[in-house]
Amino acid sequence: MILTAEKLGWKVRGISILQNVSLDVEEGETLGLIGPNGSGKSTLLKLLAGILTPSSGHVSLQGQAMARMSRRQVGQTLAFVEQQSDTFERLTVRDAVELGRTAWLSALRPWSAEDDRIVREALRQVDMSGMEKRSWHTLSGGEKQRVHIARALAQQPKILLLDEPTNHLDIQHQLSILGLVKALPITSVIALHDLNQAMTCDRIGVMSKGTLLAVGTPTEILTLDLIRDVFGVTARFIRDTDGSHLIRFQSIQ
Amino acid sequence: MTDITVERDRRIATRRISYLLGSVFLLLIAVALGVSVGETSMPIHLVGQTLANKIFGASYVLDPIDAGIIWNYRLTRAIVAACCGASLAVSGVVLQAMLRNALADPYILGISAGASTGAVTVLILGIGGGLLSLSIGAFAGSLVAFLLVIMLARAAGGGVGIQATGLIILAGIAGSQLFNALTSFIITRSANAEQVRGVMFWLMGNLSGVRWNDVLLAVPIAIVGVCICIWHRRALDAFTFGADSAASLGVPVRRVQAIVIGTAAMMTAVMVSIVGSIGFVGIVIPHAARFLVGPRHARLLPVSALMGAVFLVFADIGSRVLVPNQVLPIGVITALVGAPGFALILIRGRRIR
């Protein structure tokens, strides 16, 4: 198991936000996390990234307890793109992506031509190559999101955690980012709201009220009953001409 | 391939060395001017001869009074001004990065005021005595003030975001008012008021009393402090998108925060204990430096240090020559330059959002 959560719980001021979440992520898979607003997707991802310290339970990376690893080791293994983050600094797109190399650099290992290459490749992967010199605050929401993803790619992680990476993105870039993540030979955990996009993940985890209700393949998980119980809407499956299924939703009267 | 890299590394190294030499040269010119210009102006060759006598044991025949003024008064003053400017500017850069707040600065956040109170308390209680215990008192005061301000901002519903940006500044204002009032209270109340320098010294800064023992404290603190911050330049960069983002980039957030904020507080505290609190250097200089070299700390920190040093040497010259036969508190000069600069930052900051 490349990433494991064991009985994770997180409390803030005595209120329990996340309870008893156990999860095994397999090497190379793309795991989708779905659930309504406030169900704890972001909290779980932050715990997995080691940004929050669990109140109970623990996380292990490649069989090693994360609590015993240095932040630098974690940063070389795992990258995390937050749901939202911005800055008042007037840095360029390239500067923002170069930050992804932080965990690999030190006094003995200064910036090199190899780092330049990695940064250029990350920008190319998110289709931002021509915009290296643009100033951060002139970017559109979707362009910022793509730069965040490029920074995570420049980290060359084994595990990529993405919190709603496709919000702000136009439909073409939604598909290309998800396609890119799935095509990369790395493990990824993605919080998503679009259930049709979640259907394309290898496995899906369903969050509800701070617990992980179920984990499994899309066909096991995305049933009409579960969608009704968790999201409070009725759903119908529609068969497309290529044989795949689409979900349509209707609010319950 | 390797030839190209070696070639590249060599080019980078040469560039760094030429920047370093250029900075040292600029600094020397500023200090020389600081020594030369004043109520009685000392010609540059006289300055050179005095230094040659003192440092290299040359034997130019000089008026001992002139030599004394140059060596004991003007030179010490200029060197301490430079150290103080570099320290305050770098502290400003660090606090702005850690709090992700364009308006953060040791003076505005009440760190300088807390340092004053700490120093005055040590003086009045007469603990230990001597320059070092004064600095330690100032350091304790600055940390107490900073923690208090942060806690106040948190309690007022801080966190991150634009609202919190304003809150922490408000908390800083409350903190500086409180500590400045405490300083004034302690000085006024104390029976042996002569032992303590005047209220104006602690609130506005003054370089008049600076001597060689102050130089021996200010120089190592400024150099070590600036170097510690430059050492953490990549970690400081990583805070651009916040502490969570820094953590996921592989930065040990708590440790870096403690080290660099501690360093900023130490530099500020030591400078305050020598020259009192001087405002606006920590906010105006970093922003001017950002404007010139951008937000990456590898350049921002050294350039801010250099600009801060030169700026304060010139501010000191201004404080001595602007009003004939009078020495203005140096804080008056920095405020005269800094307040409009601050206004500019506010206006520019609004455009960003």
Ligand SMILES: Nc1ncnc2c1ncn2[C@@H]1O[C@H](COP(=O)(O)OP(=O)(O)OP(=O)(O)O)[C@@H](O)[C@H]1O
């Ligand atoms: N620091 C905190 N203090 C108090 N409550 C918190 C804190 N962080 C999260 N919560 C609460 O925990 C719950 C889960 O939050 P989380 O951000 O994980 O939800 P989410 O599933 O990511 O939702 P969304 O789909 O809106 O992004 C929410 O009810 C939120 O209000």
Ligand SMILES: [Mg+2]
């Ligand atoms: Mg969320």
